[in-house]
Amino acid sequence: MRCGRWRPVSGMALEAEERTRRTLRAADVKAIAREHGFPLAGIAAASPLADAERYGAWVDRGMAGAMGYLTDHRRDKRGDPATLLPGVRSILCVGLLYNTAHPCSTSFSQADRAWISRYAWGEDYHQILAEGLRSVEAHLREISSESFDAKICVDTAPILERSYARQAGLGWIGKNTCLIHEPTGSWYFLGELLLSLELEPDTPAQDRCGSCRRCIDACPTGAIVPRKSPDGDRYFVDARACISYYTIEKKNEIPEEARVGNGWHVFGCDICQDVCPWNRRAPITGDARFEPLLPPAPPLERLAAITEAEFRELFVNSPVSRSKYKGFIRNVIVAMGNSGSPEFRTVLERLASHSDETIARHAAWALARLRGEAT
Template sequence: MAADMGYMHRPVELLSDPRKLQKSARSVVSLGVSYYPGDHPENEGGGRVARYAWGLDYHEVIKGRLFRLREELEEELDVRIKARGFTDAVPLLERSAAQHAGLGFFGRNSCLINDEIGSYFFIADLILDLDLDPDLPGEGTCGRCTRCMDRCPTGAIKAPGVVDARLCISYLTIENREEIPRDLRQKVGDWAFGCDVCQEVCPYNKTKASRSRWPEFSGEAGSGPYLEIEEVLKIRTDEEFEERFGGTPLTRPGRAGLLRNCCVAAGNLKLAKAVPDLVRALREDPSALVRGHAAWALGEIGGAEESLGEAAETERDTWCLKEIGLALADGTTDATLG
């Protein structure tokens, strides 16, 4: 169920033993960092961004503070500490470490839930060559609730705690480098980066989530809750992309990946005002991935048969040609029905 995330196929002994990451490891200090920036305002035609990515790149923001924590520990305990600090960057089962450290329990959506703040938090770790008394493991329960499993748009939560990444919108829009499978595109809805549905419906978040105290994670610090789809569709080079999104988590899927996502969101929103930029992307974008998804979006929105027809004359990529053909066929069906 790990799709093409190669690191997930590593042996469990590696994923569960911090000594594989630092030979001298004796303890793991596991930290929870709330990123909750509030809820999405009503969508007025943008590509929806998962809450964890509204602000600045959490890897960098948290890393700086982990180093300071190590320094403070050294001062407090008057010892030199060899440490390795990271968040979401190494092959270690971070949720398992955090659960052992008492930060929360596994929800059926597989996220770690903390009884006081819900699940909108990052997990960060400091591996130390210092013997510390362990905390008690986190406890808690979902009770009879199954909301996340029932409401996941793609049915990705196959069993309690088991997420099929191949179906998960978070995977499809962030880690995935290929096309978003045609049968899943409509289910992606307006999500342009990540997905929060299985956390939004969670009663723990509805009652306990309180805003992060870290200004770096607020919408104002980074790209915010929605992307302006037309603006993103105009980005043609990696340099422009880096200039616009550098320093935020949105660089992860790369330029072509983010434009692909915006095409799908535009198609699902039936965003007529994005048609000129979709047509331009279909004609000009250097990436076949973007051109093919632009064709799909135009097929969903309708009314762009002429541009699709022209593109069919000049397009050389076989997959794109197929997408254009299918988009034209969808358009014809709509017109016949309508």
């Protein structure tokens, strides 16, 4: 049964003596997080981070594209958690593994297939992580001799979550800008529990990318770009070149010059994680909630036939709902155009007379691309 209820991986039964109220230490908090199903758990001090400057530089260069939630008034809050929870002293950073035992995008070659990013295969992680962190918070309140304030963040509040996760020792931020845990890789959802408690912070993780540049070389659109800094090269992902941005965040028209780069991707892109050597031996989650709703690499024809009602029903509790029906079908159309498969002409001709202008225009472009007239 698929459901959104939080199910800890390990047992939650505590012996009565463990319920005795006490002053919480960092080790207690991390152990409780692990007990509630988070394999990665670490503590960061809730102080402002230098990464806020790097984030500002990324925004100033226009690399956030049209993602207003990253560039508006919330931009300057990201590097200071006190704007989210006055009096915050510590951040419990957690990671939840979502990797399932299915092939990666780089192992497929069929032109008639579509790719949906691995993180979006199963249930929406926001609710799953928030529920897990709520159970951690409740447990901490049960045993803490001190009252405390807390706030849960799961992608929902402006905070530099990868930067704090690195400070908490969960991993380093790779050249692909993902948080990478040694030795288990980057297939983790991240969440934070801001706490007014003073807790011993962990040691930040060391950068282990070394001279590797597989993700940079594999990115089909050249979206991973270097930025010189006094402490060595850092890397940005320029959203304006990234497939994930165009297939998830971009509303309405995808600029024509970006469509070919999307390839067969209809929701997100995993290439820069699929090629990362740290993901070669990534563990597999036993959590059925992250198993795919659709078979990985579903046929494009099947996706193009999804009606709006079916989309709402199928993806009601899935990250895919973020693109909305129109955006999803638009992405399927672009992938059909990129497929080089003439058998998609019939369905594209039908979609070219769709009442929605965005869908119709993308279908006309895809037909032109199949004829070799659009690049």
